[in-house]
Amino acid sequence: MKIAISxxxxxxxDGQKAMVSQNRNVQFxxxxxxxxxxxxxxxxxxxxxxxxxxxxxxxxxxxxxxxTWMEDLVRQQPDVVVFESTTPVMKFYWDVVNQxxxxxxxxxxxxxxxxxxRKPEETLENSDTDIVLRSNHVDxxxxxxxxxxxxSNGWRDNCPIEGLMIRRGxxxxxxxxxxxxxxxxxxxPDVDRDLVQWKNYAFENGNFLQTxxxxxxxxxxxxxxxxxxxxxxxxxxxxxxxxxxTKSLDEYQRLVExxxxxxxxxxxxxxxxxxxxxxxxQGILDRGLHRKDCYFGFNTRFGxxxxxxxxxxxxxxxxxxxxxxxxxxxxxxxxxxKGYAVEDVIPNLKMYTKYGLFPHLTIxxxxxxxxxxxxxxxxxxxxxxxFQGLARTLQVTLCTPLDFTPYHQECLDQGVLQAKDxxxxxMSRLIVDTPIPHDAYYEAIREMYGIxxxxxxxxxxxxxxTRPGTTNWKxxxxxxxxxxxxxxxxxxxxxxxxxxxxS
Amino acid sequence: xxxKVLEIRNLSPSAYVLRLDRNGIEFKPGxxxxxxxxxxxxxxxxxxxxDCGTPWLEFLIKEIPGGLVSKSLRQVAPGQMIEFHxxxxxxxxxxxxxxxxxxxxxxxxxxxxxxxSFALSYPGLQYRLIHGIRDSSEQYDYSDFPRERITSxxxxxxxxxxxxxxxxxxxxxDCPAEDRYYLCGNQKMIHxxxxxxxxKGVSGSNIMMEAFF
Ligand SMILES: Cc1cc2nc3c(=O)[nH]c(=O)nc-3n(C[C@H](O)[C@H](O)[C@H](O)COP(=O)(O)OP(=O)(O)OC[C@H]3O[C@@H](n4cnc5c(N)ncnc54)[C@H](O)[C@@H]3O)c2cc1C
Ligand code: SF4
Numbered sequence: 001m002k003i004a005i006s007x008x009x010x011x012x013x014d015g016q017k018a019m020v021s022q023n024r025n026v027q028f029x030x031x032x033x034x035x036x037x038x039x040x041x042x043x044x045x046x047x048x049x050x051x052x053x054x055x056x057x058x059x060x061x062x063x064x065x066x067x068t069w070m071e072d073l074v075r076q077q078p079d080v081v082v083f084e085s086t087t088p089v090m091k092f093y094w095d096v097v098n099q100x101x102x103x104x105x106x107x108x109x110x111x112x113x114x115x116x117x118r119k120p121e122e123t124l125e126n127s128d129t130d131i132v133l134r135s136n137h138v139d140x141x142x143x144x145x146x147x148x149x150x151x152s153n154g155w156r157d158n159c160p161i162e163g164l165m166i167r168r169g170x171x172x173x174x175x176x177x178x179x180x181x182x183x184x185x186x187x188x189p190d191v192d193r194d195l196v197q198w199k200n201y202a203f204e205n206g207n208f209l210q211t212x213x214x215x216x217x218x219x220x221x222x223x224x225x226x227x228x229x230x231x232x233x234x235x236x237x238x239x240x241x242x243x244x245x246t247k248s249l250d251e252y253q254r255l256v257e258x259x260x261x262x263x264x265x266x267x268x269x270x271x272x273x274x275x276x277x278x279x280x281x282q283g284i285l286d287r288g289l290h291r292k293d294c295y296f297g298f299n300t301r302f303g304x305x306x307x308x309x310x311x312x313x314x315x316x317x318x319x320x321x322x323x324x325x326x327x328x329x330x331x332x333x334x335x336x337x338k339g340y341a342v343e344d345v346i347p348n349l350k351m352y353t354k355y356g357l358f359p360h361l362t363i364x365x366x367x368x369x370x371x372x373x374x375x376x377x378x379x380x381x382x383x384x385x386x387f388q389g390l391a392r393t394l395q396v397t398l399c400t401p402l403d404f405t406p407y408h409q410e411c412l413d414q415g416v417l418q419a420k421d422x423x424x425x426x427m428s429r430l431i432v433d434t435p436i437p438h439d440a441y442y443e444a445i446r447e448m449y450g451i452x453x454x455x456x457x458x459x460x461x462x463x464x465x466t467r468p469g470t471t472n473w474k475x476x477x478x479x480x481x482x483x484x485x486x487x488x489x490x491x492x493x494x495x496x497x498x499x500x501x502x503s
Numbered sequence: 504x505x506x507k508v509l510e511i512r513n514l515s516p517s518a519y520v521l522r523l524d525r526n527g528i529e530f531k532p533g534x535x536x537x538x539x540x541x542x543x544x545x546x547x548x549x550x551x552x553x554d555c556g557t558p559w560l561e562f563l564i565k566e567i568p569g570g571l572v573s574k575s576l577r578q579v580a581p582g583q584m585i586e587f588h589x590x591x592x593x594x595x596x597x598x599x600x601x602x603x604x605x606x607x608x609x610x611x612x613x614x615x616x617x618x619x620s621f622a623l624s625y626p627g628l629q630y631r632l633i634h635g636i637r638d639s640s641e642q643y644d645y646s647d648f649p650r651e652r653i654t655s656x657x658x659x660x661x662x663x664x665x666x667x668x669x670x671x672x673x674x675x676x677d678c679p680a681e682d683r684y685y686l687c688g689n690q691k692m693i694h695x696x697x698x699x700x701x702x703k704g705v706s707g708s709n710i711m712m713e714a715f716f
Contacts, residue, residue, distance in 0.1 A: 162707035178707040182694045182714055225548070227591045236593035239714045242690060274547075275569060303539065303546040306571050339537040339588040344544040351544075 001150050003142075004055040004078035005044050007037070008096050009066050010089055012426075014496070017060065018089055025402060026088050027427045029489050034061040036201040036215045038267060040084060040112070041191035043139040047146055048195060061200035070096075074103045080146065082138075085113040086232075087402045088426035094127035101128040108149065112138050114232040118404040120165035124173050135163035135179030136222060136238065139188045178237060183221075185243040190217045190251045193259055202261070206485075209295055209320055209358070213263030217251055219243045219280075223269025225301055227337040228324070230364070230399060230407035233269045234337075240269075245276055249283040256292045263295045265320065271298035277309050284316040295319040302340040302348045314355035321352055325361045328381035329374040332367060336407070345381070349390035356470065358392040361385070363448065364399040366441040368416040368432040375436070379444050386451045389460040396445045400427045429497040442498045449487045505541060505584040509559055511577060515640040518613065519577050520552060521562045523587065530555060532620040533596065533685075533713075536589030538562065540575050546586060547572040550594075550616040550687075550713070554623035560587075563616040563643055594687070594713040596621060596628075603629060605682045609669055609696055611635040614688025614715060615643055621685075622648055635669035635692060670695045678703040687713045 010018035016028035020035045037058075048054045055076055059069035073081070081100065085093040097109050112133045116123040120132035135141045144161045152158070156168050163179025191198075193214070202212035222233035224240045255261045272280055284290050296313075297320030305313075327333060330342050352359045363382060365375060385391050401408035401417060402425055411417040411432055419431035430438045451457050507524040514520060521538075530536075532555055539546030553561035567573045579585060594617060596606070608618040608630055615634050622628065632653045636642065638660045645653060656672045657663040665672045669692060678684070684700055686693045693712050700710055 162701070176707075178710070180694070180697050180701075180707060180710075181712045182690050182697070184691070184694055227589075236711075239712055241714070242716075274571065275567070303537065303544065306543075306545045308571075334588075337589070337591045339591075340544075340546065341586060341588070343542075347542075347544040 001079045001146065002053040002055060002076065003044075003047055003146060004057045004073060004076065004081045005040050006055075006057040006073060006081050006083055007060055008069055008083075008092075009059040009064055010092055011066070018426075019060075025397075025400070025427060026086050027397070028493075030492065031485055031489060032060070032204050033206055034058075034201045034204050035267070036191070036196060036198065037084060038191060038215055038218050039136075039138050039221065040082070041196045042188045042217060043082070043142045044195055045189045045192040046139055046143045048192065049189060050143065050147065052146060052150075054195060056196050058196075058200065061197070070099065070103075073100070077104065078107055080108045080110060080149070082110045082112060082142065084138075085111060085115060087115045087422050088424075090115050090123070090422045091126075092423075094123065094129075097127040097129050110142075110145075114403040118235070118237075120175075121173060124165065124167050125171075130167050132165045133163065134165060134237075137163075137179065137183045137241075140183045141179065143188075181237065181239045182241045185219075185221060185241050186247050188217075190247075190254075193255070198259070205265075207265055207297065207320060207322065207360070208263045209297075210262045212259075212261055213265060214255060214259070214261045216248065216255070216264050216266040217243070218268040219245075219248050219266055219272055219276075220268035220270060224273070225270055225304075225339060227339055228326075229335070229337050229410065230326075230401070230405055231269070232403045232405055234406055242272075242276070245272070245279045245283060249280065249287065252284065252289060252296075253287055256289050256294045262293055263297065263320075265297045266299070268299060270300050270304060273300070273304035274306075274309065277305065278312055281309070281312040281316040281318070285312075290315065290317040297321060299323070301338075302344050305348070305351070307351050310351050310355050310357065314357055319356075319358050320360060321357050322360045322362065323348075325363050325382070327364065327367070327370075327374065328378040332370065332374055335367070335369065342381075346385070346390065349385060353390055359390070361391045361394040363394060363396045365396065365444050366398045366430045366432070366434060366438070368411060368414065368434055370434060370436075370441070372436050372440060375440065375444050379447055382448050383451055387454070387456050387460060389464055392461070392464070394448065394451075396448045398427055398430050398441065398445075400425055400431060428493045429500075439498055452484075452487060504587050506560070506587045508579050508581050508583045508585060510581055511579070514563075514643050518563065518565045518641070518643060520644075521549075521564055521576055521579075522553075523560045523562075523585065525558050525560050528560065528587075528590065530560075530590035531595045532624040533594040533617045534590040534592040535594075535617075535713075536560075536562075536587055536591070538576060538588075539572055539586045540579070541584050541586050543575070543586075545572060546588065548715075550592075550613075550620070550715075551590060552616045552619050554620065556624065563613050563619070565613045592713070594685070594711060596625070596683075605679070606630040607678070607682055607684045608632045609635070609673070609684065609686050609692075611669065611688030611692045612641055613643075614692075614713075617687055617713065618685070619644065619647060622652075633669050633672060635688070639663065668692075670699060673699055678705055680704045680706065680709070682709065684710045685712075686710065688715055690714045690716070 012028045108130045110131045111129045117134045149155045162177045164176040166174045296318045299322045401411040416433040510522040512520040535548045535550045537546040549562040552563040635656045654664045656665045656669045
């Protein structure tokens with residue numbers, strides 16, 4: 001059986017490509033970023049190990065045009081095609097599925113992703129998709145499902161595998177029940193780097209300080225905290241699963257020694273904390289991987305790392321740390337269930353920078369309750385943080401309700417969601433009613449990105465990067481180029497909508 | 504927000520109950536909160552242990568050797584303020600009082616905490632509790648549960664309800680498909696028990712889980 005794990009290239013009317021961005025949301029950008037879909041990579045590896053033929057078909061990362069991608073896929077005649085979608089590209093995917101099924105009617109199409117997993121009937125109704133995976137454990141589920149399909153003619157009627165919605169007939173869908181939330185992650189293989197053509201993802205990624213970089217097989221799926229209301233890793237159907245430190249260290253060793261990667265980022269919702277984080281850092285030191293010119297990075301949240309752990313991580317050559325700041329007023333943080341106090345932010349950042357780590361902050365604006373005062377608090381605090389050199393880079397996005405997260409549901413319940421068309425959920429504009437005009441939020445984004453060009457910030461950044469005794473100077477161009485690129489992209493996106501809407 | 508510490512009650516050399524002034528906080532039994540020392544900037548999740556009808560909030564915490572937060576919270580004195588965020592989480596009973604549902608709660612170690620809150624908050628709840636522990640020092644506040652509802656599976660001592668792990672105990676138990684199963688504690692137990700329940704014909708939709716570590 002031939003299984004294609006497919007990502008069609010998606011280009012919007014402005015010629016921008018759909019990229020996975022902050023919080024694994026899809027945004028359209030001119031300058032590409034290619035993020036390795038880790039869990040799908042594990043699924044591909046696992047199925048290949050079981051003897052299935054795998055077509056790793058990432059049309060985006062393989063720089064294909066849509067028509068070529070479709071022709072190539074049809075020519076390959078796969079028995080099964082697996083897609084992954086999210087709200088803003090859902091309609092696009094339904095269309096792709098229908099086109100594909102016209103050309104390959106016998107091919108089984110499986111839809112994965114956090115939108116369809118929460119509304120499986122919708123995808124079955126709007127497209128010719130055969131199966132919707134309701135589980136986030138795509139690797140574990142496919143490793144059970146594909147052999148079952150291969151061996152059972154009546155799989156549509158008697159599938160015992162939980163976490164699926166299967167098309168039996170036109171309007172006849174079979175729900176196999178809720179999925180298993182916790183899986184023993186050590187059983188799922190490390191991503192086979194050759195199978196997924198890792199180099200396609202090794203250079204164009206704004207999170208890498210040096211290249212070639214790669215994403216590790218995530219140590220936590222999805223998030224140990226999992227409470228932030230806007231985040232797709234929050235839901236009654238989700239908790240976290242954790243990989244063992246040793247298995248993960250073995251992978252890092254292979255990546256550094258055999259693949260000569262110079263940066264490894266773990267894109268788990270939040271990475272290890274406490275004991276496991278320390279054991280991991282100690283393992284890097286014991287194996288001597290900190291001396292191989294490779295940096296390590298991860299996502300975390302405020303409140304998870306204490307000073308001893310940070311000191312050890314710094315020693316082990318960790319650098320890039322991505323932290324969700326979201327907002328700087330306590331009311332918003334509480335409404336979002338972020339689980340920390342505004343007062344925790346500066347001390348946390350001071351610890352990271354004290355030991356030479358590079359915090360990257362992600363911030364959002366445009367919550368449906370956000371007042372001018374709350375917005376201003378965020379802008380002022382972000383400026384303070386950046387001018388004090390407590391974070392190296394930042395990313396600001398518009399908070400967009402997506403994938404039926406609690407925030408999305410809240411927007412629906414409160415009647416504040418303006419957009420009806422999923423295509424409008426692409427984070428390029430605000431789609432909720434807000435107490436102040438939308439332009440105020442767009443302006444706040446400009447102001448925060450503008451920090452990158454402020455002489456105070458530039459001199460701080462230069463002082464940090466040229467600090468004696470470090471080799472940080474080599475990032476001068478990385479940071480300069482990145483600042484210009486980010487501001488350009490966001491200003492391009494915002495100018496499309498600024499002035500067009502009031503609230 | 505900051506909440507005042509009312510009491511620390513030691514249950515064993517490694518476990519204690521932290522009682523905080525409730526300060527009007529509403530919660531659903533089964534939810535958790537993040538706690539940390541004031542000004543430390545570090546916090547961890549803890550399931551609420553107490554009854555939703557009391558004027559305080561309690562947490563059952565195991566002090567982990569080498570752990571930061573679980574250790575530091577034991578050292579706070581009554582009257583001191585600690586950082587509290589929450590409550591949140593969806594490990595709650597989807598309880599329709601008009602329908603009589605039977606629950607099986609399966610927890611390891613401090614994973615008994617949300618079940619303690621369920622049992623005390625919902626009088627008349629039809630449940631059985633299976634508690635996996637290493638030794639009897641982990642039999643936390645068993646007197647709060649009717650004796651017939653709790654089975655203590657003790658792996659390193661004999662002379663208790665069951666000698667061995669919860670998975671061994673469950674393997675020859677009747678597990679009705681229509682009951683609801685709540686699993687809480689360490690991941691290994693949760694995934695093993697899940698597989699066992701599925702083999703016994705329980706649908707994934709009737710199994711809820713909360714992993715602590
Ligand atoms: C949703 C949720 C609810 C939780 N509820 C509780 C609770 O009610 N009571 C409680 O004691 N803990 C609970 N925990 C665990 C708690 O959040 C911390 O992980 C724990 O207190 C250790 O923190 P630390 O800073 O002391 O040590 P760390 O250095 O962060 O961790 C030390 C080590 O202890 C292990 N560990 C964590 N919790 C436990 C435990 N309970 N028993 C045995 N080993 C453990 C970790 O895997 C780690 O290896 C919960 C965790 C989650 C995610
Ligand atoms: S910390 Fe919050 S935003 Fe970050 S991954 Fe976890 S739930 Fe999502």
